[in-house]
Amino acid sequence: MNNVTRTTPENPTLARQEAALLPPVDVIEDSTGITLYADMPGVPKDKLQLRVDNDQLMLEGEIVLPLSQGLESAHAEVSLSRYRRAFTLSKELDADKVSAELSQGVLRVRIPKAAHAQPRRVEVRVA
Amino acid sequence: MYRSLFSRDLFSELDRLQREMGGLFDYSPAIRGLGRGGYPALNVGSTPTAVEVYAFAPGIDPATIEVNLDRGVLTIAGERKRAAPAGSDEKTTVHLDERFAGRFRRVVSMPDDIDPAAVNAEYRDGVLRVTVKRREAAQPRRIEVQ
Numbered sequence: 001m002n003n004v005t006r007t008t009p010e011n012p013t014l015a016r017q018e019a020a021l022l023p024p025v026d027v028i029e030d031s032t033g034i035t036l037y038a039d040m041p042g043v044p045k046d047k048l049q050l051r052v053d054n055d056q057l058m059l060e061g062e063i064v065l066p067l068s069q070g071l072e073s074a075h076a077e078v079s080l081s082r083y084r085r086a087f088t089l090s091k092e093l094d095a096d097k098v099s100a101e102l103s104q105g106v107l108r109v110r111i112p113k114a115a116h117a118q119p120r121r122v123e124v125r126v127a
Numbered sequence: 128m129y130r131s132l133f134s135r136d137l138f139s140e141l142d143r144l145q146r147e148m149g150g151l152f153d154y155s156p157a158i159r160g161l162g163r164g165g166y167p168a169l170n171v172g173s174t175p176t177a178v179e180v181y182a183f184a185p186g187i188d189p190a191t192i193e194v195n196l197d198r199g200v201l202t203i204a205g206e207r208k209r210a211a212p213a214g215s216d217e218k219t220t221v222h223l224d225e226r227f228a229g230r231f232r233r234v235v236s237m238p239d240d241i242d243p244a245a246v247n248a249e250y251r252d253g254v255l256r257v258t259v260k261r262r263e264a265a266q267p268r269r270i271e272v273q
Contacts, residue, residue: 024225026210031218037210039226041167041185041253065181065254070174077168078183105185105253119218 020084031119033112034093040083041105048102052095057087092117166227171235175267178259180235185253194248194257201257204232240265
């Protein structure tokens with residue numbers, strides 16, 4: 001059994017904006033930042049792209065499956081080989097400090113809030 | 128390329144059988160909150176020597192996935208726990224909550240010529256790949272002409 005990971009040199013569609021799956025996400029905000037989880041099963045680390053462009057956060061990944069020789073499809077619920085999703089970040093988020101990790105097909109992205117946007121407690125004095 | 132490999136118009140026997148088995152879902156899609164298929168999404172393919180099932184099940188501890196093959200029916204079951212929000216901050220807000228959490232079970236009917244003893248499962252990058260070999264006797268052979 002060969003582990004054929006087919007990249008398609010004969011298929012130039014990768015160049016243009018290919019149809020892609022929308023990965024489901026959870027977005028959780030706490031007082032110091034935002035954590036985003038995205039399900040992108042089948043995407044190895046080197047096929048994952050995470051870009052911050054001005055205020056756009058773009059997740060993109062390509063599915064690489066170990067395929068046997070002569071495999072014919074009988075049933076497919078995942079019929080595209082790419083995930084893509086974009087988010088608009090708001091001003092108080094610090095786009096320079098975005099960190100991410102990919103583990104077992106789940107991408108976790110942490111976007112901290114800029115220091116000036118961190119919550120501060122304001123004392124209320126009784127006059 | 129997946130369009131050609133796992134193309135929609137090649138939906139065949141396995142698909143029909145699988146939908147029949149999962150028929151319950153079709154009668155109550157709303158109450159179970161699942162669209163067609165559910166979690167994990169499955170792709171099934173076949174080669175002359177094996178049947179391959181790919182379950183797209185991200186974020187699961189491989190040790191907790193139950194894969195059973197019983198009388199020609201392959202069952203994939205397990206549980207995905209909700210990711211605990213980092214630090215139980217009382218200011219925590221959930222803005223989007225789209226990822227599946229909870230117990231899951233999916234069932235696929237296997238063809239008749241499989242070898243129940245030759246099943247192999249591996250989990251990688253959030254995809255569980257189950258390979259079920261076909262019986263030797265059922266594999267195509269070239270017959271020597273004397």
